[in-house]
Amino acid sequence: MFKQRFLVVALLLTATALYAETPAEKGLAIAVEMDKRDTGWGDSRSEMLMTLRNAYGQESKRQIRSRNLEVKGDGDKSLTIFDQPRDVKGTAFLSFTHAKGQDDQWLYLPALKRVKRISSSNKSGPFMGSEFAFEDISSQEVEKYTYKYLRDEKLDGLDCFVVERKPTYEHSGYTRMVSWIDKEKYRAVKIEYYDRKDSLLKTLRLLDYKLYLGKYWRTHRMEMLNHQTKKSTVLEFNNFSFKTGLTDRDFDKNALKRLR
Amino acid sequence: MKKYLLIIACLLPVMHSARAEWSGYTALEYRNFFEPAADPRQPDNTGSLILQPEYHYQWDNGRQIFSFIPYYRVDQYDDERSHGDIRELAWVSAAESWELRLGVRKVFWGVTESTHLVDIINQTDLVENPDGEDKLGQPMLNLALIGNYGTLDLFVLPMFRERTFPGVEGRPRLATIVDTRQDALYESDKKDQHVDYAVRWSKSMGILDIGLSHFYGTSRDPEFIFVPGPIPSLLPYYKLIHQTGLDLQVTSEGWLWKLEAVKRSGTNIDYAAATAGLEYTLYGIGGSTTDVGLVVEYMYDDRNKLATTPFNNDLLVGLRFTFNDTQSTDALIGLIYDREYGSTVYSIEAGRRLGDRWKLSVEGRFYRDIDPLDNVLYSLRKEDYLQMELALYF
Numbered sequence: 001m002f003k004q005r006f007l008v009v010a011l012l013l014t015a016t017a018l019y020a021e022t023p024a025e026k027g028l029a030i031a032v033e034m035d036k037r038d039t040g041w042g043d044s045r046s047e048m049l050m051t052l053r054n055a056y057g058q059e060s061k062r063q064i065r066s067r068n069l070e071v072k073g074d075g076d077k078s079l080t081i082f083d084q085p086r087d088v089k090g091t092a093f094l095s096f097t098h099a100k101g102q103d104d105q106w107l108y109l110p111a112l113k114r115v116k117r118i119s120s121s122n123k124s125g126p127f128m129g130s131e132f133a134f135e136d137i138s139s140q141e142v143e144k145y146t147y148k149y150l151r152d153e154k155l156d157g158l159d160c161f162v163v164e165r166k167p168t169y170e171h172s173g174y175t176r177m178v179s180w181i182d183k184e185k186y187r188a189v190k191i192e193y194y195d196r197k198d199s200l201l202k203t204l205r206l207l208d209y210k211l212y213l214g215k216y217w218r219t220h221r222m223e224m225l226n227h228q229t230k231k232s233t234v235l236e237f238n239n240f241s242f243k244t245g246l247t248d249r250d251f252d253k254n255a256l257k258r259l260r
Numbered sequence: 261m262k263k264y265l266l267i268i269a270c271l272l273p274v275m276h277s278a279r280a281e282w283s284g285y286t287a288l289e290y291r292n293f294f295e296p297a298a299d300p301r302q303p304d305n306t307g308s309l310i311l312q313p314e315y316h317y318q319w320d321n322g323r324q325i326f327s328f329i330p331y332y333r334v335d336q337y338d339d340e341r342s343h344g345d346i347r348e349l350a351w352v353s354a355a356e357s358w359e360l361r362l363g364v365r366k367v368f369w370g371v372t373e374s375t376h377l378v379d380i381i382n383q384t385d386l387v388e389n390p391d392g393e394d395k396l397g398q399p400m401l402n403l404a405l406i407g408n409y410g411t412l413d414l415f416v417l418p419m420f421r422e423r424t425f426p427g428v429e430g431r432p433r434l435a436t437i438v439d440t441r442q443d444a445l446y447e448s449d450k451k452d453q454h455v456d457y458a459v460r461w462s463k464s465m466g467i468l469d470i471g472l473s474h475f476y477g478t479s480r481d482p483e484f485i486f487v488p489g490p491i492p493s494l495l496p497y498y499k500l501i502h503q504t505g506l507d508l509q510v511t512s513e514g515w516l517w518k519l520e521a522v523k524r525s526g527t528n529i530d531y532a533a534a535t536a537g538l539e540y541t542l543y544g545i546g547g548s549t550t551d552v553g554l555v556v557e558y559m560y561d562d563r564n565k566l567a568t569t570p571f572n573n574d575l576l577v578g579l580r581f582t583f584n585d586t587q588s589t590d591a592l593i594g595l596i597y598d599r600e601y602g603s604t605v606y607s608i609e610a611g612r613r614l615g616d617r618w619k620l621s622v623e624g625r626f627y628r629d630i631d632p633l634d635n636v637l638y639s640l641r642k643e644d645y646l647q648m649e650l651a652l653y654f
C-alpha cells in the first residue's frame with residue numbers, strides 16, 4: 001500500500017513534467033503529498049476540550065484525551081478517553097481505521113466493565129452530541145476519497161489549493177467536501193461539507209497550527225459551524241506529544257479496561 | 261547544579277505520568293410498585309441513597325494502576341438492601357506480553373443483552389436490581405497472557421461471595437424469604453473458602469470477536485433448600501460446578517450477530533443453555549440525529565420447564581433509541597416473551613444528563629399474562645414497578 005502510494009506519486013510527478021494534469025490527478029497528487037508529509041510521526045498523545053454551543057448560545061463542555069498510533073501500510077489506530085461529562089468518565093473508544101474495508105471499533109463501558117464491539121457504519125452520526133461526525137474526526141486515509149482539484153484561491157492571505165473530495169466509503173453523510181489547503185505547508189485550513197442533498201451543511205475552520213518534531217503540523221483549534229441548525233462546536237487541543245513510546249499493546253482490549 | 265538539574269529532568273517524566281484522582285457519584289433512587297404487595301410487611305414504595313466514590317492512581321506511564329471503589333446503599337425499609345461492598349480494590353501491572361491483576365475486581369464476559377450466560381466470575385448483587393446485572397467485588401489473582409494468539413486469562417478466585425437477597429421488607433422478592441442471616445450450605449467442605457479457578461481465551465479476528473472459557477468452583481447461582489417451620493424460609497445451597505462457555509460476535513456493516521452458549525455440570529441436572537441474536541442500528545432516522553437500534557435475541561435452556569431461569573424458551577425484542585443530543589438522551593424499550601406460557605415482561609430504561617454533573621434515569625418493569633406454571637416469573641406477577649434515579653457525578 002505504502003509503496004504503491006509512492007509509485008502513484010512518482011508516476012504523477014513524471015506525468016506533471018510531461019503532460020498537463022487532469023483535475024482528478026492534481027487533486028489526488030495534493031492528497032498524496034499531504035499524506036506523505038504527515039508520515040513517520042509514530043505515535044501521539046493529546047488532550048481536547050470540546051465546547052458545544054446551540055443556536056441560543058448555551059454551552060456544554062467535554063474533555064477528552066486521545067492517543068494515536070501510526071500503522072504502516074494501513075489506517076491508524078486511535079484511542080479516545082472521556083473525562084467529562086463526569087457521567088461518562090472512563091468511557092473509552094478504540095478504533096482501527098483501515099484503508100480498505102470497514103473499520104474496527106470497540107467501546108468500553110466502565111460501570112459494567114464491558115468492552116463492546118460496535119458497528120463502524122455510524123460514519124455520519126454526531127460524535128458526543130457535537131457538530132463533528134465520526135467521519136470528520138477519524139483518520140483520513142487517501143484511499144477513502146476520490147479527488148478533484150478545483151482552483152487556486154487566497155484565504156486569509158494564504159495561497160490555497162481548493163480541492164473537492166468525495167467519500168468512497170459507504171454510509172457517509174456527505175456527497176462531497178471542499179477543502180482549502182495551504183499551498184506551502186500542505187495543511188487544510190477550511191473544509192466545507194455538503195449533505196446528501198448536496199446543500200452546504202457545515203464549515204470547519206482549522207486554526208492555530210503548530211509544528212512538531214520539526215515536520216508535523218497540528219491544528220490546535222477546530223471550529224465547526226452547522227449552517228442548517230446554527231449549532232457550533234469548538235475543539236481545542238492541548239499538550240500534544242509525539243513518539244511517546246505507545247505500541248499496539250496500548251491499543252488493545254486489555255488496555256481499554258485499565259485506562260484512567 | 262548541573263547534576264541537580266539532571267536529576268530533576270529525570271524525575272519530571274515520572275511525576276508527569278503519575279496521576280491520582282477521586283471521582284464517583286451519589287444518587288437518590290425512588291421505586292414505586294403499582295400493586296399492593298403479597299406480604300403486608302412489604303412497602304409499596306421505597307427510597308434509597310447511594311454513594312460510590314472512586315479512587316484511581318496510575319504511575320509508570322499508565323502501566324501500573326491502583327484503584328479503590330467502595331459502594332454503599334441505604335434503603336428506607338429493607339435491611340438487606342442497605343448494604344456496602346468493595347466493588348474494586350486492586351492493583352494492575354501491565355507489560356508488553358502480560359498483565360497481572362490482583363485484588364477485588366469485577367470482570368465481565370459476554371456479548372448478548374438479555375442474559376449473561378457466560379459471565380461467571382462475579383456474584384450477583386441481587387438486592388440492587390432484579391435484573392441481576394449488578395455484581396459484588398470478587399477477590400482474585402488474574403494473569404493475562406497477551407500475544408498474537410489473543411489473550412489468555414488465568415484466574416484464581418479465593419473467597420466465595422454469597423448472593424444478596426431482598427429481606428422481609430424487600431420488593432420484589434420470592435414469597436418465601438431467602439434466609440441469608442444463617443450460614444449458607446455448600447457442597448464443598450471448605451464452604452466459602454473453596455478456591456475457584458477459571459480460564460478464558462479471547463481474540464479479535466477481523467469481523468469476529470470470540471471467547472472460550474472454563475470455570476471450576478462454587479456456583480454463583482444457588483439452589484434452595486426449603487426450611488419448614490412457623491416462618492418457612494429458603495436456604496441457599498451452593499454446589500461445585502464446571503462450566504464451559506463460548507461467546508462470539510460477528511460485526512458486519514450495521515449488523516451485530518451474537519451467540520453465547522454454556523454447558524454446566526455439577527448442578528442438580530447437567531444442562532446446556534444458549535442465547536443467540538442480532539442487533540441492527542439505523543443511524544440518523546429520517547434525517548435527524550436519532551439512531552434506532554433493533555435487538556432480537558432468543559434464549560434457550562435444555563432443562564426446559566425444569567430450568568431455574570425463567571428464560572428457557574424466550575424471545576427478547578427491543579428498541580434502543582439514541583438521540584445523540586447534548587444531554588445524551590437514550591431509551592431502551594423491550595419485551596421478553598415466553599414461547600411456552602405466553603408470559604411477557606415489558607421493560608423500559610431511559611436516561612438523560614441534566615447540566616454537566618447530574619443524570620436522571622428511569623426504569624420500569626411490567627409483568628403481563630404470567631402463567632402460574634412459569635415458576636420464577638409467577639412470584640413477580642404483581643411486582644410491576646417504576647423507578648427514578650437522580651445521580652450527581654463528582
